[in-house]
Amino acid sequence: MSMSVQIGDLTRIEADAVVNAANSMLLGGGGVDGAIHAAAGPRLLEACRRLRNTTHRDGLDVGDAVATPAFDLPASWVIHTVGPNLHRGQDDPVQLASCFARSLDVAAGLDVRSVAFPAVSAGAYGWPVDDVARIAVMTCRAWLAGHPEARPRDIRFVVLDERGRDVFDAALRAG
Known part of the structure; x- marks a missing residue:
């Protein structure tokens, strides 16, 4: 098992799965969501539309996760x-933790070895990166401890700058 942090572009990370900080409509947006949709190509939007027309007619709930192929990304x-x-009053850390846990549940169902996460809810959604890092690391550690035989075993947090790296490094060292 390993957890690490790196500065980089999530759309260029070679991992079995990358996590998209999506909006509930699953149809692309700004920030990480927009970058992933742009890099993955138009088939990603088609796959998300199929989800909206079948299993997720009302969109995806806060804290939930679902997978699609990665198409033109280096991930699968x-x-x-x-x-x-946070700007909409969604300040429950349990919902944020659920994003990481549910993403790992989905990854385990896909039997992937490596997952790359952004700082979900930081940035445009207003959560302080310190809180996101603490909750992300704590949740991923608990998930790994509770699933000792499951994959994934390689979890990476991909951030945009040195401040994000320092904050996630501190959360990883905290124990």
Whole structure:
């Protein structure tokens, strides 16, 4: 088992699955969501539309996750999760933790070895990166401890800058 942090572009990360900080409509947006949709190509939007027309007619709930193929990304899968939006009063850390746990549940169902996460709900959704890092690391550690035989075993947090790296490094060292 390993958890690490790196500065980089999530759309260029070679991992079995990348996690998309999606909006509930699953049809693309800004930030990480927009970048993943742009890099994956138009087939990702088609796959998300199929989800909206079948299993997720009302969209994806906050804290839930679902997978699609990654198409033109270097990953095999995109795991879409909807983080809580602090600007809309969604301030429950349990919802944020659920994004990470449910994404790992989906990854385990796909039998992938490696998953790359963004700082879900930081940035446009207003959550302080310190809180996101603490909750992400704590949740992923608990998930790994509770699923000792399951994959994934390689979890990476991909951030945009040195501050994000330092914050996630501190959360990883905290124990």
